[in-house]
Amino acid sequence: MNSIKLSETQLTKTIRDVLDILKIPHFKHFGGPLSPKGVPDLIGVLPPSGRMLLIEVKKPGGKTSPEQSAFLRKFGLSGAFCLVAFSAQDVIIALAAEGYEPAQKMHLQFGGSH
Numbered sequence: 001m002n003s004i005k006l007s008e009t010q011l012t013k014t015i016r017d018v019l020d021i022l023k024i025p026h027f028k029h030f031g032g033p034l035s036p037k038g039v040p041d042l043i044g045v046l047p048p049s050g051r052m053l054l055i056e057v058k059k060p061g062g063k064t065s066p067e068q069s070a071f072l073r074k075f076g077l078s079g080a081f082c083l084v085a086f087s088a089q090d091v092i093i094a095l096a097a098e099g100y101e102p103a104q105k106m107h108l109q110f111g112g113s114h
Contacts, residue, residue: 010105011018011086012089016042019042023102024047026044027043038070038072039071040072041052041057042055042057043055052075054071054081054082054083058085059086062086064084089110102112
């Protein structure tokens with residue numbers, strides 16, 4: 001399957017567009033020298049539950065750093081919905097599998113199954 005190669009910045013924008021369509025409030029975390037290591041790229045809240053959403057965006061073939069993996073593991077064990085996304089489709093599939101109804105509808109609309 002041939003796919004368009006997106007930069008991580010473009011991929012992040014595409015995922016943010018999907019989150020906007022799904023009406024998931026979120027923001028982009030911009031790391032810097034004063035930011036703790038490992039904080040994911042996208043931070044949001046799943047309505048209506050208020051469950052925290054953390055997404056680390058990676059280009060296909062990319063890997064999380066030990067700090068990123070530890071951060072996601074720590075917050076996941078505390079109840080946050082955490083994922084590493086290599087595409088916008090990864091986000092839709094993961095949210096649909098988690099039971100987020102708008103993502104389930106979007107997934108079915110684009111050829112997914114239950």
